[in-house]
Amino acid sequence: MSRASIADAVGLTKATVSSLVGELIARGLLSERGRAPAAAVGRPGQLVALSDETVVGLGLEINVDYLAACVLDLAGGVRFERFLRRENRDTPIRDVFDALGDLGRSALNEAEAERLIPVGVTVAAPGLVEVDSGMLLMAPNLGWSNTPLRTEVANRLQRPHLYVTADNEANLAALGELWQGHGQEWRDFIHISGEIGVGAAVVVGGELLRSGSGLGGELGHLSIDPNGAECPCGSRGCLERVVGQEALLKRARLDAEVGTSIGVPDGGVRLLAESAERGDQRTLDALAEAGEALGLACGAAVNLLAPNTVVLGGIFALLFDWLADPLREELEKRAFVAKCSDVAVVRSELGAAAAVRGAASLTLRAVCADPYLVGSSGR
Amino acid sequence: MSRASIADAVGLTKATVSSLVGELIARGLLSERGRAPAAAVGRPGQLVALSDETVVGLGLEINVDYLAACVLDLAGGVRFERFLRRENRDTPIRDVFDALGDLGRSALNEAEAERLIPVGVTVAAPGLVEVDSGMLLMAPNLGWSNTPLRTEVANRLQRPHLYVTADNEANLAALGELWQGHGQEWRDFIHISGEIGVGAAVVVGGELLRSGSGLGGELGHLSIDPNGAECPCGSRGCLERVVGQEALLKRARLDAEVGTSIGVPDGGVRLLAESAERGDQRTLDALAEAGEALGLACGAAVNLLAPNTVVLGGIFALLFDWLADPLREELEKRAFVAKCSDVAVVRSELGAAAAVRGAASLTLRAVCADPYLVGSSGR
Numbered sequence: 001m002s003r004a005s006i007a008d009a010v011g012l013t014k015a016t017v018s019s020l021v022g023e024l025i026a027r028g029l030l031s032e033r034g035r036a037p038a039a040a041v042g043r044p045g046q047l048v049a050l051s052d053e054t055v056v057g058l059g060l061e062i063n064v065d066y067l068a069a070c071v072l073d074l075a076g077g078v079r080f081e082r083f084l085r086r087e088n089r090d091t092p093i094r095d096v097f098d099a100l101g102d103l104g105r106s107a108l109n110e111a112e113a114e115r116l117i118p119v120g121v122t123v124a125a126p127g128l129v130e131v132d133s134g135m136l137l138m139a140p141n142l143g144w145s146n147t148p149l150r151t152e153v154a155n156r157l158q159r160p161h162l163y164v165t166a167d168n169e170a171n172l173a174a175l176g177e178l179w180q181g182h183g184q185e186w187r188d189f190i191h192i193s194g195e196i197g198v199g200a201a202v203v204v205g206g207e208l209l210r211s212g213s214g215l216g217g218e219l220g221h222l223s224i225d226p227n228g229a230e231c232p233c234g235s236r237g238c239l240e241r242v243v244g245q246e247a248l249l250k251r252a253r254l255d256a257e258v259g260t261s262i263g264v265p266d267g268g269v270r271l272l273a274e275s276a277e278r279g280d281q282r283t284l285d286a287l288a289e290a291g292e293a294l295g296l297a298c299g300a301a302v303n304l305l306a307p308n309t310v311v312l313g314g315i316f317a318l319l320f321d322w323l324a325d326p327l328r329e330e331l332e333k334r335a336f337v338a339k340c341s342d343v344a345v346v347r348s349e350l351g352a353a354a355a356v357r358g359a360a361s362l363t364l365r366a367v368c369a370d371p372y373l374v375g376s377s378g379r
Numbered sequence: 380m381s382r383a384s385i386a387d388a389v390g391l392t393k394a395t396v397s398s399l400v401g402e403l404i405a406r407g408l409l410s411e412r413g414r415a416p417a418a419a420v421g422r423p424g425q426l427v428a429l430s431d432e433t434v435v436g437l438g439l440e441i442n443v444d445y446l447a448a449c450v451l452d453l454a455g456g457v458r459f460e461r462f463l464r465r466e467n468r469d470t471p472i473r474d475v476f477d478a479l480g481d482l483g484r485s486a487l488n489e490a491e492a493e494r495l496i497p498v499g500v501t502v503a504a505p506g507l508v509e510v511d512s513g514m515l516l517m518a519p520n521l522g523w524s525n526t527p528l529r530t531e532v533a534n535r536l537q538r539p540h541l542y543v544t545a546d547n548e549a550n551l552a553a554l555g556e557l558w559q560g561h562g563q564e565w566r567d568f569i570h571i572s573g574e575i576g577v578g579a580a581v582v583v584g585g586e587l588l589r590s591g592s593g594l595g596g597e598l599g600h601l602s603i604d605p606n607g608a609e610c611p612c613g614s615r616g617c618l619e620r621v622v623g624q625e626a627l628l629k630r631a632r633l634d635a636e637v638g639t640s641i642g643v644p645d646g647g648v649r650l651l652a653e654s655a656e657r658g659d660q661r662t663l664d665a666l667a668e669a670g671e672a673l674g675l676a677c678g679a680a681v682n683l684l685a686p687n688t689v690v691l692g693g694i695f696a697l698l699f700d701w702l703a704d705p706l707r708e709e710l711e712k713r714a715f716v717a718k719c720s721d722v723a724v725v726r727s728e729l730g731a732a733a734a735v736r737g738a739a740s741l742t743l744r745a746v747c748a749d750p751y752l753v754g755s756s757g758r
Contacts, residue, residue: 128719137719188591202683204590209684211583212567213720216685221715226603226675233715235678296605299614300679304581305588306595336600336612340507340516341592 002036002045021048027374028054028117029074029367050074055367055374056116058162059359060104060153061124061169064088064141064196065245065268067100069107070353071116072360074367076180079116080107081353089143093152101156108159119374120363121162123149124169124355126197128215134166137215140232141197141244165362169355170199170217173313173348174208176358179365181350189309190301191348192219192294193355194316198240202305220244222297239297243290245315248272251286269315276322287322294323295330302335302343313348314355320347381415381424400427406753407433407496408453408746429453434746434753435495437541438738439483439532440503440548443467443520443575444624444647446479448486449732450495451739453746455559458495459486460732468522472531480535487538498753499742500541502528503548503734505576507594513545516594519611520576520623544741548734549578549596552692552727553587555737558744560729568688569680570727571598571673572734573695577619581684599623601676618676622669624694627651630665648694655701666701673702674709681714681722692727693734699726 001009007017024030031051052075061068065087071080084103088096100123108118127139134150149166157164174191177183183191184206192200198220202209209216220240221233228237241247249255249268254275275283298310310331312320328345332338348354367373380388386396403409410430431454440447444466450459463482467475479502487497506518513529528545536543553570556562562570566585572578577599581588588595599619600612607616620626628634628647633654654662677689689710691699707724711717727733746752 128716130719138715140715200683202590204588209583209588209590211581211588212685212687213716214685215716215720216681216683218682218715221682221713222679223675223713224605234718235713235715296602300601301683302595303597303600304579304595304680304683306591306593308591334600334602334614336517336519336597336614337507337592337594339613340509341594 001049002047004045006048024371027371029371029374050076052077053115054117055119055364056111057360057363058104058107058111058118058121059124059172059356059361060100060121061172061356061359062088062096062100062142062149063124063126063169063355067096067103068353068356069100069103070356070360071107071111071118072180072357072364073116074364078357079114080110081356082107083352089141093144093147097152097156100153104153104157108157117374118159118162119367121153121157121164122172122359122362123153123164123166124172124359125149125166126169126195126199128218129166129168131165131167131214134164136166143232163363167359167362168199168201168215168217169193169195170219171201171208171210172356172358172362173199173350173354174201174203174358175361175365176350176354176356177311177313177348178203178206178208178358179361180357181348181354182346186309186311186346188307189311190219190298190305190307191311191313191354192298192316194243194245194312194314194319195352196240196245198244200301202301202307219297219301222300224293224296239293242293243316245269248286248290248315248319251289252280252283254283269318273318276319284322287319288326290319291323291326292330295327296334298327298331298345299334299338302331303337306337306341307343308341309344309346311346311348313350314352317348317351380428381426383424385427403750406750408750408753429455431456432494433496434498434743435490436739436742437483437486437490437497437500438503438551438735438740439479439500440551440735440738441467441475441479441521441528442503442505442548442734446475446482447732447735448479448482449735449739450486450490450497451559451736451743452495453743457736458493459489460735461486462731468520472523472526476531476535479532483532483536487536496753497538497541498746500532500536500543501551501738501741502532502543502545503551503738504528504545505548505574505578507597508545508547510544510546510593513543515545522611542742546738546741547578547580547594547596548572548574549598550580550587550589551735551737551741552578552729552733553580553582553737554740554744555729555733555735556690556692556727557582557585557587557737558740559736560727560733561725565688565690565725567686568690569598569677569684569686570690570692570733571677571695573622573624573691573693573698574731575619575624577623579680581680581686598676598680601679603672603675618672621672622695624648627665627669627694627698630668631659631662633662648697652697655698663701666698667705669698670702670705671709674706675713677706677710678713678717681710682716685716685720686722687720688723688725690725690727692729693731696727696730
């Protein structure tokens with residue numbers, strides 16, 4: 001945008017905007033991008049844009065069967081992204097953090113080699129995360145509880161000046177959609193993250209809803225069959241026992257075939273998608289049943305929150321074509337409020353990358369909210 | 380408060396506060412209340428308080444088996460409150476509005492006779508209400524759809540200058556708790572309104588959450604038994620088919636005895652409470668089952684929203700002693716997030732009066748947000 005169009009958009013004088021833009025350029029947050037096409041009147045102004053040359057955010061993710069790291073620049077560019085297949089359940093927690101620390105340091109090293117400046121780190125985890133303390137309180141699918149995410153990660157990155165935060169992966173996936181996906185169009189949506197576990201996040205008016213203790217969004221533990229199978233959470237018939245990645249593989253009887261492909265965010269799931277594409281009946285049945293179960297759980301969420309859109313993310317993005325119709329059909333039956341308002345069911349474009357991208361974006365959001373976090377030398 | 384203590388509280392100068400207080404006194408929104416007790420230094424200031432002598436709000440409520448009206452003053456005083464037993468299902472809709480219009484005009488006449496000034500009217504209804512249009516889109520328990528609440532009521536009040544709004548009764552019950560109950564202490568809570576139907580409202584940070592289409596809060600249509608009994612909403616096993624007023628009376632086999640007592644907000648329910656107090660086993664079983672069903676549905680809501688408090692309102696307030704323990708027990712099993720955060724289950728003090736009080740308060744809230752809605756003559 002030109003300084004003049006920024007002034008129009010924010011309702012400040014052109015002089016004020018020029019002065020503020022100058023400060024943001026000095027901090028390396030904006031950069032000049034050549035002249036605007038000649039306008040009808042007056043000389044064309046210099047264009048400025050968010051800079052992709054200075055600050056970046058690092059996102060890290062611990063999930064049940066993989067680790068991930070992502071470096072995002074302010075302009076939305078992915079400067080580093082790596083998913084590391086890893087079974088994190090049956091190894092010492094210390095080893096998981098060591099591996100995550102190695103991955104994080106690689107990401108930081110590559111960014112720094114490009115003269116980019118990391119401004120913070122956010123760690124995504126699949127469980128109840130207390131944001132203020134950076135503690136993972138409970139993660140039944142990992143078998144972890146009271147794990148100090150923030151401290152464990154900060155201790156391994158060898159960058160004592162970097163501030164580390166932690167959050168639930170479903171929350172961060174929704175932030176990823178808001179930052180890099182279609183979240184700003186959807187405005188009021190529920191984003192469902194399918195992995196081995198299933199989480200969700202609620203976005204109201206384009207902002208992530210953080211209510212009460214901040215531990216909500218546990219759609220995977222909605223009981224869709226009150227007398228159903230036991231869940232490690234202590235309840236019965238939890239949604240994720242039917243629609244989580246391993247549950248789907250088992251129901252499709254593909255679990256034995258998974259072998260080494262499990263662990264990549266779309267590893268075991270790509271097998272499901274391929275099997276469904278081949279028309280394997282057991283796989284199609286498992287996915288239809290999962291769609292129906294998701295529709296039932298979404299019915300509860302829609303009855304409570306009346307969102308305009310339900311977004312299928314994580315592994316569900318890849319399986320969207322088989323899940324969406326049974327989901328919509330069941331949702332229509334179950335969601336009373338959907339009788340009077342349209343609820344779109346859509347696929348996340350970011351899929352399994354949403355959480356780690358959202359994690360990377362969270363520190364950049366902090367810089368956008370307060371650019372003075374970055375010094376005038378760009379550091 | 381004295382002008383000096385208001386100045387301290389809001390961070391303005393005493394001169395500015397004195398000038399603003401003067402304007403609010405001229406509009407009849409504040410009134411002088413004598414001198415403060417002598418302070419250590421300086422002469423004691425005049426105390427000012429919200430005035431109970433000028434503006435009032437009118438709340439009206441249509442429910443399945445009663446009508447209600449309430450006039451509230453700015454100081455929180457109830458100046459008029461009447462519940463009218465009435466079966467609203469099997470009579471022409473026009474007759475229901477005629478009766479509500481009569482009730483509303485009585486309330487306005489009484490208020491005006493006391494020289495109080497009604498500033499607006501809000502109508503509560505048990506169904507999906509589109510606030511912008513004032514339409515009741517759908518109310519299965521009444522058998523109504525696409526009913527223009529705002530127009531029907533405005534046409535009957537003979538006060539063309541009064542602005543009429545409409546909202547869902549569960550939303551208004553939560554606003555009642557925020558205005559007159561303990562809502563401001565609870566901050567993040569789910570308020571459950573039990574009547575013949577069951578609704579809920581979500582409050583986040585002391586504000587009613589309005590998300591998406593604004594039609595949410597339909598806790599009564601959460602399916603607690605996906606293959607259960609059919610509900611007029613089109614789903615099966617809806618919560619309100621087990622815990623709604625008539626369902627409870629039937630399960631306790633008290634429905635035949637209700638006779639004329641049904642219809643008062645606590646009519647049929649008082650019978651339930653008396654029967655439970657006498658130790659009638661069928662009643663105790665019905666209430667235990669209802670508590671468990673509420674716990675299951677609350678488990679879903681708590682997993683999604685992680686509130687600090689669940690408030691039992693409407694008829695559930697009167698039945699609290701029998702519902703609370705089975706509810707808490709089931710909630711503990713079902714709500715994964717409750718394993719890491721306390722969720723209190725409490726009784727609403729306003730009970731069945733919450734919705735009509737909240738309705739009356741809604742117009743007063745508008746005046747508090749913008750006192751210039753009231754002219755400087757107090758009109």
